Amino acid sequence: xxGPQSHDSSPSPASAxxxxxxxxxxxxxxxxxxxxxxxxxxxxxxxALLVALVLLWWRNPWPRAGRIVATxxxxxxxxxxxxxxxxxxxxxxxxxxxxxxxxxxxGSPTSRATPEATMPALPDFTGDSLDLAFPKSRxxxxxxxxxxxxxxxxxxxxxxxxxxxxxxxxxxxxxxxxDFGVVRREEPCPAAEGRTVPWPKMPDVVGLxxxxxxxxxxxxxxxxxxxxxxxxxxxxxxxxxxxxxxxxVCRQDPASGDPLTDDVYSVRLALSSPAHGCPAPDRGRDAxxxxxxxxxxxxxxxxxxxxxxxxxxxxxxxxxxTSGSSGxxxxxxxxxxxxxxxx
Numbered sequence: 058x059x060g061p062q063s064h065d066s067s068p069s070p071a072s073a074x075x076x077x078x079x080x081x082x083x084x085x086x087x088x089x090x091x092x093x094x095x096x097x098x099x100x101x102x103x104x105a106l107l108v109a110l111v112l113l114w115w116r117n118p119w120p121r122a123g124r125i126v127a128t129x130x131x132x133x134x135x136x137x138x139x140x141x142x143x144x145x146x147x148x149x150x151x152x153x154x155x156x157x158x159x160x161x162x163x164g165s166p167t168s169r170a171t172p173e174a175t176m177p178a179l180p181d182f183t184g185d186s187l188d189l190a191f192p193k194s195r196x197x198x199x200x201x202x203x204x205x206x207x208x209x210x211x212x213x214x215x216x217x218x219x220x221x222x223x224x225x226x227x228x229x230x231x232x233x234x235x236d237f238g239v240v241r242r243e244e245p246c247p248a249a250e251g252r253t254v255p256w257p258k259m260p261d262v263v264g265l266x267x268x269x270x271x272x273x274x275x276x277x278x279x280x281x282x283x284x285x286x287x288x289x290x291x292x293x294x295x296x297x298x299x300x301x302x303x304x305x306v307c308r309q310d311p312a313s314g315d316p317l318t319d320d321v322y323s324v325r326l327a328l329s330s331p332a333h334g335c336p337a338p339d340r341g342r343d344a345x346x347x348x349x350x351x352x353x354x355x356x357x358x359x360x361x362x363x364x365x366x367x368x369x370x371x372x373x374x375x376x377x378x379t380s381g382s383s384g385x386x387x388x389x390x391x392x393x394x395x396x397x398x399x400x
Contacts, residue, residue, distance in 0.1 A: 084112045084119075088131045106131055174230045182224055184246075187239050188217040190224075199235045200228065206238030207247055207254045213239060222246035243319040259324070261313035267328055268302040277317055279324050289327040289336060290346045292355050304328035307335035308342070332357065 090105045109131045114124060177197050182190035187203060194201050205211040206222045213219055223238035223246075240246060244254045257277045262270035267286060275281050288295050289307040308327035311317065317324075327342075329335050336344030346355035350365035359368065366374045 084117065088127055176230050177233055179226055179235060182221045185221050186217060187219040187221055187237060190221050190237060191216055194235050199233045202234065202236040203239055206240050206250055208251050218242060223250055256316035256318050259311040259313055259315045259317055262306050262309055265306055266303050270306050270326060274324050279317060283323045285323050285325045287325055287327050289329040290344050292345045292348060292353060301328055304330055
């Protein structure tokens with residue numbers, strides 16, 4: 058006889074209710090919360106969408122098609138409530154400003170440039186030797202050109218012989234170019250490209266004393282050691298240096314107004330004592346002071362103006378030039394006074 062059978066009244070696992078978050082109401086509520094939280098904050102909406110997707114797909118007895126439809130609906134609801142993304146966010150605007158090309162004349166943007174693409178800096182080489190400017194410019198990355206800055210159009214050869222008067226840069230940051238306008242080192246720079254070399258002019262110093270003339274000549278660029286004095290008369294002679302300060306200039310070479318080029322190696326000033334004045338212009342350089350005894354000494358320097366046998370060099374008379382003569386006066390042989398004009 059069979060005993061009473063016991064029946065387990067607990068529900069089967071298949072029909073046992075799951076946790077509350079796995080109920081259909083919880084899943085539907087999670088989907089409904091997606092747009093609501095998305096209206097509050099886009100990040101909260103994204104978190105709600107993630108939770109809803111987990112509830113839809115984890116241990117959900119819904120058919121697969123229903124879960125797909127619910128997923129699409131949740132995503133569409135979130136997208137419908139999210140605000141439109143602005144075209145230029147602050148981050149994008151900052152990045153755009155970092156690479157914005159500089160504005161050119163009139164406000165129009167110029168070509169795109171970065172700090173690495175700017176033109177390299179170049180020192181001012183005006184007045185320096187081309188032999189110095191050339192290698193320094195090359196080291197800066199420049200292609201170096203050179204040309205005669207004067208109106209003579211000379212070929213520039215031997216960089217150490219030329220100096221920089223003008224420099225112009227150009228080209229591009231990747232291929233910079235510098236063009237040097239140069240003249241010979243001893244020449245002054247023209248006022249502008251292609252102009253005449255402005256050599257200084259010889260001043261007019263005729264009639265001035267040596268003391269007054271020299272500063273005017275040196276002010277024109279002539280070194281003082283290149284200013285030379287000479288006697289204006291062929292038979293005159295200058296006193297010791299420093300003793301003709303009051304002698305006056307009768308002639309000058311170069312003439313007044315002539316350019317003092319590098320071919321002028323010295324300036325010559327012909328001087329005359331204040332006691333005699335200058336030679337007449339028509340006599341030129343062949344002027345002589347009076348010499349009554351014709352011994353070569355001008356009368357004002359001759360201690361014996363009427364004795365042609367005695368001069369400044371031979372105050373006791375010009376010696377007998379006869380070789381081996383004892384001076385017995387026999388008159389034989391060659392004699393200085395008989396055979397020259399000195400006596």
